[in-house]
Amino acid sequence: MKIEDKIVASVISGLKALYGQEVPEKMVQIQKTKKEFEGHLTLVVFPFLKMSRKGPEQTAQEIGEYLKANEPAVATFNVIKGFLNLTIASATWIQLLNEIQADEQYGLVKATETSPLVMIEYSSPNTNKPLHLGHVRNNLLGNALANIVAANGNKVVKTNIVNDRGIHICKSMLAWKKYGNGETPETSGKKGDHLVGDYYVSFDKHYKAEVKELMAGYTAQGMNDEEAKAKAEAASPLMQEAREMLVKWEAGDPEVRGLWEMMNNWVYAGFDETYKKMGVSFDKIYYESNTYLE
Structure with a gap:
């Protein structure tokens, strides 16, 4: 599960526990924390003020305390007006990276019959000498590009045009x-x-x-x-x-x-x-x- 999804689920649980209110997922607004503030993700608290019947800072403080006590992904938090800045625990990042590492198909989009067909040409050597450093660059860039384009769901044909005469x-x-x-x-x-x-x-x-x-x-x-x-x-x-x-x-x-x-x-x-x-x-x-x- 994505870290954002875990936070959203915990916020929904927290709002029910704190204020006895059920809220839809779309009401929970999570965004990246602005670089001038401490934290990784920021929860916008203003939509919950009617149910908390409290000011934005106090509402954010209560939700932050709930998350820190009940959601292992949250290490610390800080409140800036109506914004709750959350710092994600290191163990959560490590867990996410381990999950990505274990999934060989992570992030890949499989091509279908209707996927665009893309030809990527690279190497292009002459047959009168070995491959040189320029060919190394050409091959690695071409193969990497082919992998990236394929990973985005395209049908890829990797092509080599050999200069074998002259x-x-x-x-x-x-x-x-x-x-x-x-x-x-x-x-x-x-x-x-x-x-x-x-x-x-x-x-x-x-x-x-x-x-x-x-x-x-x-x-x-x-x-x-x-x-x-x-x-x-x-x-x-x-x-x-x-x-x-x-x-x-x-x-x-x-x-x-x-x-x-x-x-x-x-x-x-x-x-x-x-x-x-x-x-x-x-x-x-x-x-x-x-x-x-x-």
Whole structure:
């Protein structure tokens, strides 16, 4: 039972005991005590003056004394004119919190067939590297929001849109193909998303070294640094190979698609492990590879 309901019931009993009068619940006005006064809940005494035939302060004093003697939830009270300020006993708060803790469904509203349908999308990773701190924030906020919306009686679909295609994915694939020597999560002892992320870094390392070497040749020909860098990046054989791999992927090349599926599956296994640790889940996962042509 809510604390307010207990107080209302005790006030009704008190009015009958003190003044021999039965009163309806709607006549008992309980409100939060104003912050400048001591107490948690305040009873408005003015409606009871006709039955008490006494002034507001004396009526409030009598009701307060009755509650303190007969209602365990009331620890102390004070009277301010026609207002009875009640301080709730600590044990009552503890009892309430224990009841809430014991009720797994406390405060939840169950969805029905007519409840609004809400889609909440979060995580949205790329499959060329592990989840990072931004994804942690995104996942925890998204999952918390989904729980809150569901707890308010909505039907919720938790959705994850995965960016699983594009040049950044091909960079990891190409680096593994060139420098991986058949390494797998099992042979390396690494989570799949971390392993693939390592090859994304490896691509960048080799690409920067290649650009630096090309720039040196262009600057020797008299180009300034900005021109040399732009020309070197455009001429990079490694980047050209990554672009060619992306074109083959878009054309459905079996070898490229096979490599893509293998490495993405490594990443998904790593993601799933992280999601499980974080306690987040999804009802529906969409993949950009299935939707990008739309």
